[in-house]
Amino acid sequence: MKRNWWLLKKTSRDVFKRITKRIQSFFFRPTVEKLKNIEYQKLPSPVNWSAIAQGRSLQVEIGSGHGEVLLANDSARSVTVGYEIKARFYLLTKRKIRKRSDVFVYKGSGYESLDLHYAPDSISRIVILFPDPWHKKKHAKRRPITKEFFEKVYPYLKSNGEILIATDWDDYSKFIASQANEVTTKYSVEDGVYEAPKFGLPITHFHQKWIRKGRSFQYFLLKKRT
Ligand SMILES: C[S@@+](CC[C@H](N)C(=O)[O-])C[C@H]1O[C@@H](n2cnc3c(N)ncnc32)[C@H](O)[C@@H]1O
Numbered sequence: 001m002k003r004n005w006w007l008l009k010k011t012s013r014d015v016f017k018r019i020t021k022r023i024q025s026f027f028f029r030p031t032v033e034k035l036k037n038i039e040y041q042k043l044p045s046p047v048n049w050s051a052i053a054q055g056r057s058l059q060v061e062i063g064s065g066h067g068e069v070l071l072a073n074d075s076a077r078s079v080t081v082g083y084e085i086k087a088r089f090y091l092l093t094k095r096k097i098r099k100r101s102d103v104f105v106y107k108g109s110g111y112e113s114l115d116l117h118y119a120p121d122s123i124s125r126i127v128i129l130f131p132d133p134w135h136k137k138k139h140a141k142r143r144p145i146t147k148e149f150f151e152k153v154y155p156y157l158k159s160n161g162e163i164l165i166a167t168d169w170d171d172y173s174k175f176i177a178s179q180a181n182e183v184t185t186k187y188s189v190e191d192g193v194y195e196a197p198k199f200g201l202p203i204t205h206f207h208q209k210w211i212r213k214g215r216s217f218q219y220f221l222l223k224k225r226t
Helices: 002-027 032-037 049-053 087-096 110-117 137-142 147-156 170-183 205-212
Strands: 057-062 078-084 103-107 123-129 157-167 187-193 218-224
Touching: 049 057, 049 078, 057 110, 078 087, 078 110, 087 103, 110 147, 123 147, 147 157, 147 170, 157 170, 170 187, 170 218
Parallel strands: 057 078, 057 123, 078 103, 123 157
Antiparallel strands: 157 218, 187 218
16 A cells, blocks of 8 residues: 555656656757756756757767767767766766767766657667676666667657667677567667777777777667668
């Protein structure tokens, strides 16, 4: 009984939060300046990214680290939004991109916010390079790249939208493959040896680090089926 009451309270609080965010987003007129300075928690739901992108494609990067992917964004073709949970990396990147109007970074979890910050059918590509592997067995359940994640983001990808993941961790590769195999009705799945230029991406900080350590790299590309 107590648990039901707690659940009801939590659900109504979540519903209330979502409604408030929808109202905010109706009145919020996005400008680059506003979106650059707003905190993750205060972003409207959804953000009107199409007003910012103006015909360019919308790319999302989860775990933007030192910001190489954001810095390499081709401003004529795309707008890239990064999410980073580590304060130091976030602040470093925010400083590097301060003069750019085609790239944004937020301090918060990218895995949790895609259904809040984006309109359906809006994202062209989600990039996740070298996600934390959670390599200890007891931590494996914290891995956020799951079939539930693939299902959750499906409506927010454009009809030809894709999810690109690269990892140097063999066990994580197997885990991602197993999760991707569960969603083949929604996505076609391609995998292979990851090479950044193949995807028009720079060599990132962690990629460089793992190259020096002689590691090998695997990618997964999930393309939305319509
Ligand atoms: C191994 S680093 C890779 C960084 C960068 N992608 C690269 O290739 O250099 C993983 C990054 O993901 C970030 N991260 C982990 N969980 C995250 C989450 N839920 N949302 C956003 N970033 C996250 C970490 O803070 C870290 O910077």
